[in-house]
Amino acid sequence: MVASDVQQRFATLDGKMSLDDYNFKHFRTKHLLADMQATFAKQGIQPGEMAPDFELPHADEGSLRLSTLRDKPVLLHFGSYT
């Protein structure tokens, strides 16, 4: 379901985490340090860049493609259930 721009970027992403590293079993100090390092390095999509397009399933039904929201401002937040 994840599509297009994001998929291409992911294929060549530096420091990509493995499936097990990404879905860790225990929260550890290293995760805190990784967040601090990412903040220091301004890791992510930089201001002025095109936001890489993606399509993801809704939590209820259907899906949403970011590029269909063009012509509207979008707040895109990432968060965990826990």
Add this chain to the structure above:
Amino acid sequence: MDVVVRQAHPGPDVPPYESIEQKTRDGRRYQQDENVPWPIVVDDLEGTVHQVYGSLSDPTYLIDIDGRVAYYNMWTHVPNVHTALETLQEQGWHGVVNGGIDRVPHMAPWMTHGWRGIRRGLPQSVIDLETSLPSSGLSTWLGYQLRGLLAPLTLRDTPLPALVRLGLGVGMAALLAVIVRHRIRRL
């Protein structure tokens, strides 16, 4: 929109995701538990979108009407996001605003409401937090108990007036000075 990412504080009832169904179910729970009115979408198990967008725990991007990043708040400082949104509106919803990037951690909402997420992974979530950063788990429990008193400050969606910020700054500095003086006397 919200993108559901990996389990941040896993526990017996909220283990690391092994299926997209599990992750989607948590997206629905999140929408219902927190009465979220905007769309919630679910990232894949690899966290493809999350990793490309920087992998941080709690970031918010403001995207302009051309599809470009106008502002990237790495720790979702809501009052600053609110200000950025207003500035973008003043710019006709185009272009980079407020320096484009904000890296200041925003711990206030976490201190009073982080417990809502952590308690879903009890007891492991708190044990892991206490092991990683002592007192970080139990202090969020305490903060949650005091949320009635503190929420008007911690959950503000607009910046505090300058005079109040100055007062809080002076208060915190005074508190720090008292603690340091007390420690020095004990040495």
